Amino acid sequence: MSSDAISLPAHQFDSLEQQREVASLGMWVFLATEIMFFGGLFAAYTIYRVSYPLAFIAASRQLDVTLGTLNTAVLILSSLTMALAVRGAQQGKRAPMLAFLPLTMILGAVFLGVKAFEYHHKWVEHLVPGAGFLLPGADARHAQMFFCLYFAMTGLHALHMIIGLGILTVMLAMAWRGRFTSTYHNPMEVSGLYWHFVDIVWIFLFPLLYLVGRHG
Amino acid sequence: MSVHVVPVRTYLLVFAALLLLTATTTSVAFVDLGPFNNFAALGIAGVKAALVVLYFMHVRYGTRITPLVLAASAFWLLLLIGLSLADYATRGWLGVPGK
Numbered sequence: 001m002s003s004d005a006i007s008l009p010a011h012q013f014d015s016l017e018q019q020r021e022v023a024s025l026g027m028w029v030f031l032a033t034e035i036m037f038f039g040g041l042f043a044a045y046t047i048y049r050v051s052y053p054l055a056f057i058a059a060s061r062q063l064d065v066t067l068g069t070l071n072t073a074v075l076i077l078s079s080l081t082m083a084l085a086v087r088g089a090q091q092g093k094r095a096p097m098l099a100f101l102p103l104t105m106i107l108g109a110v111f112l113g114v115k116a117f118e119y120h121h122k123w124v125e126h127l128v129p130g131a132g133f134l135l136p137g138a139d140a141r142h143a144q145m146f147f148c149l150y151f152a153m154t155g156l157h158a159l160h161m162i163i164g165l166g167i168l169t170v171m172l173a174m175a176w177r178g179r180f181t182s183t184y185h186n187p188m189e190v191s192g193l194y195w196h197f198v199d200i201v202w203i204f205l206f207p208l209l210y211l212v213g214r215h216g
Numbered sequence: 217m218s219v220h221v222v223p224v225r226t227y228l229l230v231f232a233a234l235l236l237l238t239a240t241t242t243s244v245a246f247v248d249l250g251p252f253n254n255f256a257a258l259g260i261a262g263v264k265a266a267l268v269v270l271y272f273m274h275v276r277y278g279t280r281i282t283p284l285v286l287a288a289s290a291f292w293l294l295l296l297i298g299l300s301l302a303d304y305a306t307r308g309w310l311g312v313p314g315k
Contacts, residue, residue: 020219021279028282032289036296043297047304069242073235080231083222083272090221182219189274196272200265206238207257211245215253 006184016183023186027193038201041153045208048145055142057213059135062127063150064118068210071114072202078107079199086192089175092182097175104195105168108161115158122147150209157205160198167191220277230271237264 006016013019049056081104088096126134128151129144171191174180180188241260249256270276275283 024278025281025285028285032285032292035289035293039293039296042293043300046297047300050301050304065242065245069238072238076231076234076238079234079268079272080227083227084224087221087224087227090219193273196268199272200268203264203268204258204261207241207245207261211242211257213253214245215248 006179007181020184020186020189023190024193027190031193031197034197038153038156041149041156042204042208045149045153048142048149049212052139052142052145053213055139056146058138059127059143059146059150060209060212061214062122062125062135063210064121065210065214067114067118068206071111072206074107074111074114075199075202078104078111079196081107082192082195085171086185086188089180089185089188090182092180092185094175094178094180097180097188098172101168101172101175105165105172108165108168112158112161115154119151153205153209157198157201160201164191164195164198167194220274222271222274222277226271230267233267234264237267 009016009019013022081100085097085100085104088094088100122128126132127147129147133140133144133147135143168191171188174187237260241257244256244260245253247253269286275286
């Protein structure tokens with residue numbers, strides 16, 4: 001192993017194992033605050049959807065289900081590659097990290113690319129809330145509320161993806177320098193938790209935004 | 217002592233299950249089930265999230281304090297959404313001015 005690798009716990013810990021558990025627990029507590037962060041938007045979504053069910057159906061039908069499903073699959077695949085990168089770190093193997101971290105980042109970028117394409121389409125179709133908003137057959141103010149939530153929720157999610165790409169860049173550099181061993185790989189484990197959390201947020205956003213009242 | 221390394225096979229099975237559930241949730245949305253469409257959408261999303269949390273996020277193999285943090289998060293989220301809805305859903309009941 002490289003001399004860069006950490007082999008002793010930080011002074012406040014008894015062992016590397018304890019340090020690892022504390023790092024994970026700290027990340028889980030951070031994710032709890034993230035759940036509440038997104039939770040505010042989910043609560044707003046619930047209230048407005050209950051208040052304006054018909055406008056939400058009309059507005060949701062404007063979204064592209066095929067692209068939404070495709071992006072869900074892309075993100076799930078990126079979670080698999082992330083899990084395999086973390087697995088490599090747990091075994092202290094450099095090669096799986098150098099293969100799966102870039103792959104995860106590429107899939108994340110594909111997701112963001114599809115998202116940007118969808119945003120552009122909404123702009124062209126006059127579905128961005130504001131003076132130019134146009135959706136015949138639905139209460140414009142209520143439908144704009146859906147699109148406000150759509151852009152806020154997917155935008156905040158996309159921001160988390162971009163931050164995730166930054167984190168993975170740092171992880172890739174650390175993996176390249178051989179910083180991780182089978183006993184010390186906390187940054188990889190914790191980054192994995194973050195990436196999977198962002199995946200879970202999308203797992204809920206997808207049906208709530210894309211699949212409202214599709215039948216009939 | 218080293219960490220529990222999950223077999224690649226397990227990860228692949230979870231991945232396959234997640235893809236299958238994604239296909240299911242999209243297909244079910246196009247079938248009219250009345251109010252059950254919402255339950256199906258959220259139920260499937262919940263199962264997918266549980267699979268990610270248990271296997272990809274290693275909660276199944278980790279310390280027992282992690283599920284406690286998760287349960288606390290779920291509880292607070294339920295309070296946030298539940299109490300907000302309890303307010304909005306009942307505002308009409310008493311004819312409060314300025315509703």
